[in-house]
Amino acid sequence: xxxxxxxxxxxxxxxxxxQHGRVIRExxxxxxxxxxxxxxxxxxxxxxxxxxVDPDAGRITFEEAVVDLLNDYSMNGKKTLDDVRRRIRKxxxxxxxxxxxxxxxxxxxxxxxxxxxxxxxxxxQRRKGKSAVAPDTPEERRAVSAGEINRELTALKRMFxxxxxxxxxxxKPHFPMLRExxxxxxxxxxxxxxxxxxxxxxxxxxxxxxxxxxxxxINSEVLPMEWxxxxxxxxxxxxxxxxxxxxEGRVFYLTPExxxxxxxxxxxxxxxxREKGMIVxxxxxxxGRTQVGEPVFEAGRRIAPSGFYHAWCRAxxxxxxxxxxxxxxRRTAVRNMVxxxxxxxxxMKLSGHKTRxxxxxxxxxxxxxxxxxRRRLExxxxxxxx
Numbered sequence: 180x181x182x183x184x185x186x187x188x189x190x191x192x193x194x195x196x197x198q199h200g201r202v203i204r205e206x207x208x209x210x211x212x213x214x215x216x217x218x219x220x221x222x223x224x225x226x227x228x229x230x231x232v233d234p235d236a237g238r239i240t241f242e243e244a245v246v247d248l249l250n251d252y253s254m255n256g257k258k259t260l261d262d263v264r265r266r267i268r269k270x271x272x273x274x275x276x277x278x279x280x281x282x283x284x285x286x287x288x289x290x291x292x293x294x295x296x297x298x299x300x301x302x303x304q305r306r307k308g309k310s311a312v313a314p315d316t317p318e319e320r321r322a323v324s325a326g327e328i329n330r331e332l333t334a335l336k337r338m339f340x341x342x343x344x345x346x347x348x349x350x351k352p353h354f355p356m357l358r359e360x361x362x363x364x365x366x367x368x369x370x371x372x373x374x375x376x377x378x379x380x381x382x383x384x385x386x387x388x389x390x391x392x393x394x395x396x397i398n399s400e401v402l403p404m405e406w407x408x409x410x411x412x413x414x415x416x417x418x419x420x421x422x423x424x425x426x427e428g429r430v431f432y433l434t435p436e437x438x439x440x441x442x443x444x445x446x447x448x449x450x451x452x453r454e455k456g457m458i459v460x461x462x463x464x465x466x467g468r469t470q471v472g473e474p475v476f477e478a479g480r481r482i483a484p485s486g487f488y489h490a491w492c493r494a495x496x497x498x499x500x501x502x503x504x505x506x507x508x509r510r511t512a513v514r515n516m517v518x519x520x521x522x523x524x525x526x527m528k529l530s531g532h533k534t535r536x537x538x539x540x541x542x543x544x545x546x547x548x549x550x551x552x553r554r555r556l557e558x559x560x561x562x563x564x565x
Contacts (some may be wrong), residue, residue, distance in 0.1 A: 181194055181195055181196035181197070181219045181222070181421060181518060182194070182195050182213060182219075182488055183207075183215045183216055183219055185202075185468070187307075189476075190210050191206055191207060191208055191209060191210055192206075192207045192209060192210065192211075192212055192215035192529050193205065193207065194207055194214075194215060194218060194221055194222065194229075196219065196222050196226065196399070197226075202377075204513070205222075208503075209480045226534065237345075238279060239278070239279065239280050239281075239347040239348060240277070240278065240279055240280065241272070241276055241278050241279075241280060241283075241338075241349075242277075242339040244280050244339075244342055245267055245272070245338065245339070247338065247340045247341045247342065248267075248334065248337055248341060249261070249263070249264065249339055251337070257350045258329055262330075263334050264333050265333055266330060267334065268333050270295065271334065271335055272332055272339050274291055274294065275287075275291075275319065275335070276548045279345075280338070280342055281348060282347060283352060284352050285352040285353045285354075285355065285412065287330065287352075288352060288353075288354060288355055289333075289355050291332075292355060292357065295323055295327075295331070296323060296328070297321065303512070307515075315325075316499070317558060324359075325357035325358060326359050329356050329357055329359060330382055332354050332356060335354075335557065336351070336354050339351035339352075346424075347354050349413050351448075353495075358457075365503060365507040366422070366503065366507050366514055367391070367500075367507050367508065367511045368513040371500055371503070372387070372391055372511070374498035374499065375387060375491075375494055375495065375498050375500065375503070376388070377498065377539065378493070378494035378495075378497040378498045379490055379491070379494045380490055382463075382464065382465050382466045382482065383482065383487060385440050385443075385463060386401055386402065386463050386470065386482065386487060386559050387508065388440055389401055389437060389438075389440065390508040390512070391508050391511060391512060392436065392437055392512060393433060393437075393512060393529065393530070394508070394509045394511075394512030394513050394516070394529065394530035395418075395429075395433050395509070395530070395531065396424065396506075396531070397484070397505050397506075397507065397508070397509075398484040398487075398505075399424065400418055400422070400531070401463065401486065402414070402463055402481070402482055402483070402484055403461070404418075404461065404462045404463065405460055405461055405462065405464060406448070406459075406460065406461075409445075409462060410440055411433075411438065411441060411442060411445065411525070413434045413437055414432055415430055415431065415432050415433060415438075416430070416431050416433065416441070417429065417430045417431075418430075418531075419472075422532065423556040427531070429531050430537075431529055441462065442455065443551055444462055444463070447464075447466060448464070448479070451464075451466075451478050451479040452469075452479075455478065455479065457479050457543075459479045460481070461481040461482075463478070463479075463482050464479050464480060464481055465477065465478060465480045465482060466478055467479075475534065481500075487505070488505065491503075491504075491505055509530065513532070514524060515532050516529065518532070
């Protein structure tokens with residue numbers, strides 16, 4: 180049987196009970212004996228049910244939970260490790276620091292969200308040259324995007340989950356996630372694609388064509404591609420497992436257009452190797468030529484994501500597509516595959532989409548599709564009328 184007692188010099192009650200033959204003494208953190216007895220009965224009931232009892236459960240602090248989270252990110256090699264460090268340092272730690280995790284409630288989380296939204300409005304007003312006052316309109320409160328706040332809450336939620344897995348907590352509060360409205364609907368019709376090619380540097384055009392056909396991600400899949408991943412004889416190009424966003428390998432069998440494009444790239448790489456004595460490792464590289472007003476890069480040097488994006492930004496203005504982004508090529512490729520009659524399951528495999536929901540967001544309907552539907556309906560009605 181357990182017991183409730185007072186330690187010498189302490190006003191708070193302690194309880195004593197036995198688990199697996201080991202005597203455990205635990206502070207109840209209360210001066211009310213009835214609450215102490217209820218806590219003792221709870222502990223004894225858990226022991227009878229076979230539930231592990233840890234006196235330290237619930238005492239984990241925010242700082243300890245941060246260490247567990249960063250260890251988890253590091254152990255699993257997550258690319259967002261630096262990003263989550265920044266979110267914790269700038270936003271989560273100033274608000275939740277020096278607190279026990281068990282003391283963080285749903286009400287605290289809502290207060291945090293309100294604070295972040297208010298901070299956003301202050302930033303927006305300062306940029307306009309106004310004084311930092313409380314937000315007046317919903318538009319001002321959305322200055323910090325819902326996505327930014329949700330990513331911060333997601334990191335905190337993961338900290339709770341890891342603490343529960345380790346037996347340091349028994350439950351977590353409800354997290355009031357915000358509704359995000361970040362679905363982009365941009366894509367390139369063929370004439371827009373040709374206009375972009377016309378205004379891009381020559382060495383960047385193969386990148387755009389490859390992404391326009393395959394739908395592969397430019398920064399993480401197209402630009403880092405090496406010649407060891409290309410087999411021109413077999414007519415295929417592969418992505419290694421672990422290098423893609425969903426960590427799965429992928430193969431794309433080359434169309435005649437892509438096969439010629441990569442063959443031309445191979446010839447240019449061989450020419451640079453002969454002239455400069457350097458091995459061109461990457462498929463997409465600078466050719467050493469430049470247009471007026473553009474930076475000069477060494478021939479054979481890999482095209483960096485930042486360099487490609489800056490070239491894209493200049494070209495989209497000249498092409499009359501100021502709002503276009505490189506990711507529009509991925510959406511366009513998915514849409515073109517479906518319109519060409521490729522089964523959606525196969526198109527998902529080619530483009531590297533793992534979930535159907537994201538794929539459906541990319542399969543965008545254009546005005547041309549709606550006009551085509553009208554023509555089909557008129558044809559159908561004409562047939563029935565006869």
